[in-house]
Amino acid sequence: MSQRGVFATNLEKLLLYSLDDDNLVSEDCKKMIVKIYDHFQLALHQIENVNNIFADSIEEAKENLQKQIKGVEKEYISILGIFASIVLAFVGGITFSTSVLQNISAVSVFRLLLVVDFLAFVLINVIYILVKFIFTINEKNAKLFSVKAMNIACLIIAIIIVISWILNVNQIPNFISEFLPWSK
Template sequence: MNNGEYEKTNYSENFMTEQEKDNEIKHIIKHIIDEGVEDIDVFVERFTKVYDHEYRHKYSEILQLLMEIKSESEAESLDYLVLNMNVLKEHISCSQYSFKKSFFKLYDHIMLEVTRIQLYHDYEKREKLIESKVNTAKNELEYYGNLYNNLSTDINGLYSTVNNVNEQLRDSNAQSISILGIFSGIVIAFFGSIKVTENIFSNLGEGISKYRIVFMAGVIGFILFNTIFVLLYFIAKVSNKSIATGNFDKYYYECYDWNCWDEEKGAYKENRKNVKKYRKILNSSRKRLKIRYPIVYWVNLFMVSIIIMSFILWLIKNQTIFIIPLKL
């Protein structure tokens, strides 16, 4: 606030209006806060002119001004006002000025409101401090509550993990015993088949047909291969594994156009040709075997082909072909 604002209000030499005096009181208080009271005579002159003709300052105007000062500046401004008002009071109380009584009322009003404002300010600070502590306590309580819940969850998870490990150990022991038993069966079946094959071929005479030998070898190979496959399949089931080398996902994904959504049906658009193909695969054991276990399929096909061809050739050699007449 520049010095021009603290100059005395413009008024006529003989008379000041009520409003002008109200404004002058406000200017004096602001001047005391911003400039201090080094020149006391200036303030004495201004108070003398304001409080002539029995003027009474308005308590509401003083309260409004102090509230504005508090909201616009730091709390030290009011402390500085109190300090300077005490200096003026000490000077005025030792003299006989005409405005002495009015000044003391102004002083009392200012002291009262400054005290109220400071008490309210302290109350706000304490309230904010208490609120901050309450929020901190709530946050800590929530933190420790969450920590307790997390620890409880972790402990329950550990118990569950321990139980799962124990179950897996029991299952693995059972699986190991089953797998060892099946492998023993495979070994016994393999060597037993070799022994049986050896006995069969040793009992065959030298004049035995080579087609019969191939036929017997095909049958034995077919039985031995499928026996081993069945045992391996059981091992996979016991250990929750799969020995399949293919699946039906490819054929399923080809059944739909995944880039085209049918709003009426609420589903992706079907490819009817591929859907029909997929259903045929699901309904055919041979096709399912060919897709999931191609090695088994082709080896069995090869073995069966050898068995059939050797049998047919043996029939041809022995001239025992059956002719079925066809009616035209």
């Protein structure tokens, strides 16, 4: 870069010297000096253009690389999220079923059903949130199952269980068997 600057300065001095009419420089030499000056200016312009193009391509490559890295990160998070939701669903479901079956004789039926309904509510919502998060990260808009309908179903089941518990529905078969003549 410094050598180019020195060469440009010397060439400009030579051009000014040759164009001065007081100096005795032939017309052929003047034409050659002007051509050399023009070629040098063209070469400088080309070098600047190449440097600009190179700098622009580096910036573009950086941006593309950053986009690709973000895409790869999203894919990794998606894979981990899918794995986590599958593990949560299966392990949670198996643990849930195991605990329900172990405690089936220890508590009342209504309390057991209410706990089962609440755990199902929590499990459904956690899985829905995980899957929705994965779709949001990947900027995809997919129609998932209706969590609102599932929540309403869990709420209705819980209300039915509480009402049955309050009305002591498990005593209805004993009540009916006492008053019906054919059950005695």
